[in-house]
Structures are given as structure tokens and as C-alpha cells.
Amino acid sequence: MAEIEGGGGGHHKKGGKPHGKKLSTRVDFTPMVDLGFLLITFFMLTTSMNKPKTMEINMPVKKDINIEEITKVKASQAITLLLAENDKIVYYYINEKTGEPETPVITNFSKSGIRETLLSRNKELLDRANHNNYDSIPILKEMFRLNQIPKQEMIDRIFAIKSNPSALIVVIKADDKAKYKNLVDILDEMLICNIGRYAIVDITPIEQELIKTAMAVKP
Amino acid sequence: MPKVKIPRKSTSVDMTAMTDVAFLLLTFFMLATQFKPEEPVTINAPSSVAEVPLPDKDMMTITISNDGRVFFEIQEQQYKAALIKNVGKIHNITFTPEEVKTFTLMSSFGVPLNQLKSLLAVSTTERSKFIQTGIPSDSLNNELADWIWQSRLINNKVRVAIKGDQDANFPVVKQVIATLQDKNVNRFNFITNLSTETVENK
Numbered sequence: 427m428a429e430i431e432g433g434g435g436g437h438h439k440k441g442g443k444p445h446g447k448k449l450s451t452r453v454d455f456t457p458m459v460d461l462g463f464l465l466i467t468f469f470m471l472t473t474s475m476n477k478p479k480t481m482e483i484n485m486p487v488k489k490d491i492n493i494e495e496i497t498k499v500k501a502s503q504a505i506t507l508l509l510a511e512n513d514k515i516v517y518y519y520i521n522e523k524t525g526e527p528e529t530p531v532i533t534n535f536s537k538s539g540i541r542e543t544l545l546s547r548n549k550e551l552l553d554r555a556n557h558n559n560y561d562s563i564p565i566l567k568e569m570f571r572l573n574q575i576p577k578q579e580m581i582d583r584i585f586a587i588k589s590n591p592s593a594l595i596v597v598i599k600a601d602d603k604a605k606y607k608n609l610v611d612i613l614d615e616m617l618i619c620n621i622g623r624y625a626i627v628d629i630t631p632i633e634q635e636l637i638k639t640a641m642a643v644k645p
Numbered sequence: 646m647p648k649v650k651i652p653r654k655s656t657s658v659d660m661t662a663m664t665d666v667a668f669l670l671l672t673f674f675m676l677a678t679q680f681k682p683e684e685p686v687t688i689n690a691p692s693s694v695a696e697v698p699l700p701d702k703d704m705m706t707i708t709i710s711n712d713g714r715v716f717f718e719i720q721e722q723q724y725k726a727a728l729i730k731n732v733g734k735i736h737n738i739t740f741t742p743e744e745v746k747t748f749t750l751m752s753s754f755g756v757p758l759n760q761l762k763s764l765l766a767v768s769t770t771e772r773s774k775f776i777q778t779g780i781p782s783d784s785l786n787n788e789l790a791d792w793i794w795q796s797r798l799i800n801n802k803v804r805v806a807i808k809g810d811q812d813a814n815f816p817v818v819k820q821v822i823a824t825l826q827d828k829n830v831n832r833f834n835f836i837t838n839l840s841t842e843t844v845e846n847k
Binding site for chain 1: 657660661663664667668670671674675677678690691693694695696697698699709806808809810811812813814815816818819822825826829831832833834835836837838839840
């Protein structure tokens with residue numbers, strides 16, 4: 427493969443005068459190509475093409491936090507998710523009449539777990555309030571993709587759906603044994619289930635007990 | 646009948662075109678590559694469906710390792726010198742010009758201020774062996790708050806990104822978030838990997 431073309435040397439005729447043989451101007455490029463591809467391979471492997479993605483979080487301004495009030499007022503709409511250890515979620519509703527928490531339920535991060543709960547509960551609440559456009563977010567996105575509506579309109583309409591006053595309100599409380607992954611996962615579920623109103627709140631000792639008892643009943 | 650002679654063809658191929666392509670690709674990859682700065686810990690970020698790309702500039706990154714250590718980094722080199730001087734001033738530590746220079750070239754770091762001088766003293770190659778204990782972020786000695794606050798004073802456009810390992814314990818994350826909120830940073834980003842799962846159209 428790597429032969430040298432036109433290069434003289436050692437091929438003169440016996441006794442003949444080495445008279446100016448015309449040298450070919452062609453150079454063999456094979457080693458150069460080898461080197462080129464070697465470097466390409468190196469750069470291809472070191473390049474990370476996909477940039478890291480981010481998830482934006484807005485926390486309330488500290489002095490304005492009054493979650494107690496929110497949960498009291500909107501008890502019927504709220505769901506409290508307690509992130510427990512071993513990727514488990516304990517959730518409970520607050521009874522509208524008594525104001526007491528109902529029996530907690532243990533679930534997980536799977537598709538049929540918390541997502542199912544959030545979606546069906548949200549649907550139930552919105553159906554009851556007769557806002558049945560909750561599932562039109564993907565449709566709006568598709569319409570924007572097909573250039574049927576301008577971007578601003580899509581953003582506005584999605585915002586209107588997400589901030590629907592009768593939609594589900596999620597209160598997220600992470601236990602000390604929870605992992606960072608659980609927090610990101612649950613925020614991801616908020617995105618997937620199109621829940622616009624949620625808050626990350628510190629867990630109370632009562633709720634820590636609640637996790638313990640719930641886990642003890644059904645591990 | 647005379648034999649039909651098949652002329653022997655040369656097996657060598659003209660490589661010029663191939664070289665052209667190879668070097669074109671090489672140039673592309675060389676220009677597209679941005680070398681990752683060496684990080685003191687490897688972070689296995691959790692994946693999410695979020696699709697917002699991380700902004701290139703004006704970022705400060707707070708890294709939380711899986712064993713709960715906190716690291717800090719600002720991206721822009723031009724702000725780093727002022728940052729280390731200002732934070733040093735608060736804690737009555739003066740840094741020599743050499744130390745400041747080393748700091749501007751350093752990426753993420755995670756040591757308390759009293760150990761920062763010894764971290765800056767070790768050479769670049771030895772740095773990975775230096776045991777970094779993490780920046781204190783508890784209520785007793787919250788140096789992370791100083792770093793955040795001073796970065797914001799130097800560059801008011803700076804945004805905060807939290808890059809946590811997926812196995813980091815929640816209390817550390819909570820502490821960092823509380824520190825941020827304490828410094829009136831109520832809007833920040835979690836750095837995640839793109840998950841393959843798609844948003845369900847349900």
C-alpha cells in the first residue's frame with residue numbers, strides 16, 4: 427500500500443550513467459490519510475455533541491411562603507407527595523370536609539405509578555370544573571409545528587391551561603432519605619403531566635412519621 | 646488468433662480526494678470540540694425530559710457529588726480574579742498574584758477557604774490527587790453563600806445551575822437550595838441529561 431512512486435534509488439542500469447531520470451511529481455498520500463483519520467477519530471471521540479439540558483426551577487421568594495394557607499384553601503385540589511427512600515412515593519389527599527389527611531398510598535416512579543395518579547386526578551378535577559381542554563397541550567404544540575398558530579399564541583394558550591385555577595396543585599416534600607434523582611424525577615413528572623402549579627416544601631416531622639407508618643403497613 | 650492482452654492496471658488509487666475529505670472532517674471536529682475542563686468529581690446527572698439547553702455564558706455551577714460534597718465554579722475567567730479577592734477579603738485572607746492567577750485557570754473547586762491556599766499551591770497535574778472536602782454550606786459556616794453572593798455582585802447577570810449526582814442525598818440539595826434562597830436566588834436550573842423517554846401525549 428505504501429509504495430513510493432517515482433522514487434529512484436538502486437535501480438540504475440549496470441554501468442549506465444545515472445542520467446537525469448524524470449521524477450514523478452506524484453506523492454503517495456496514504457500515510458497522510460491515515461494520520462487524518464486517526465485525528466478525526468480522536469476528535470470525534472472527545473467531542474461531546476449534545477449539550478447538557480437544564481430544568482428551570484422557580485422557588486417562591488422566601489418571605490412570601492405561606493404554603494399552609496394555600497393547602498388549606500385549596501384542600502380539595504391539592505395532593506401531597508412525600509418522596510421517601512428507595513424510590514418510593516407516599517401520597518395523600520386532604521379530606522375536604524374534615525381537613526384531615528386521608529390514608530396515605532405508596533407508589534413509585536413508574537408509568538403506572540405516580541403518573542397515572544396525577545393524570546387521572548387532574549382530569550377528574552378539570553372535568554368537574556368543566557375545563558376539558560387539559561389534554562390539548564400536545565395539540566397546540568403540533569399546531570405550532572405545522573405553522574398554524576404563532577409561537578406566542580402557543581405559549582399563551584399552554585400557559586392558560588397550566589395555570590387553570592381548578593387544576594391539580596402538587597405539594598412536593600422530600601424526606602431526608604430521598605435522593606436528588608427523586609426530586610428531578612418528580613419535577614419531570616410535573617412536566618410530563620402538564621402540571622403548572624407545584625411547590626417544593628420542607629417536610630414536617632408528622633409527615634416523616636406518616637411515611638414510616640405507611641411503610642410499616644405495606645413495605 | 647492473437648491472445649487478447651489485458652493491460653495490467655496500477656493498483657494505486659489517487660488519495661488526494663480522500664485526504665481532502667479527511668482533513669475537512671478533521672477541521673470540523675477540531676473546531677467543534679470544546680475540551681471539558683477537568684472536574685474534581687465525576688457527576689452522573691439524572692435524566693429528565695427537559696429540553697432547554699444550558700446557556701453558554703454567565704453561569705455559575707454548583708456541583709453536588711454523590712457523597713454530599715459541594716463544589717463551585719464560575720465560567721467566566723475575567724470575573725474569577727475579582728471573586729477570589731473579594732471572598733478572601735471577607736474572611737481576611739489575602740491571595741498572592743500567583744495564587745489568583747492559578748485560581749482563574751482552575752475550573753471547579755470544593756475546599757473550605759482555609760484550605761484554598763494549599764489547593765492553589767499544588768500543580769495542575771497533582772491537583773486531582775488533592776482531597777477536596779467540599780465547600781461548607783451549613784448554617785454554622787456558609788462559605789458557599791459568600792461565593793454565590795460575591796459572584797452576583799461582580800456579574801449581576803449570572804445564573805445558577807445545580808449539577809447534582811443522582812445519588813446525592815436530598816438534605817445536601819436542600820441546604821444548597823436554602824442557601825440560594827437566602828441569597829435571593831429563587832430561579833435556578835438543574836442540569837440533567839436528556840432522557841430517551843418522550844413526553845406522553847395523554
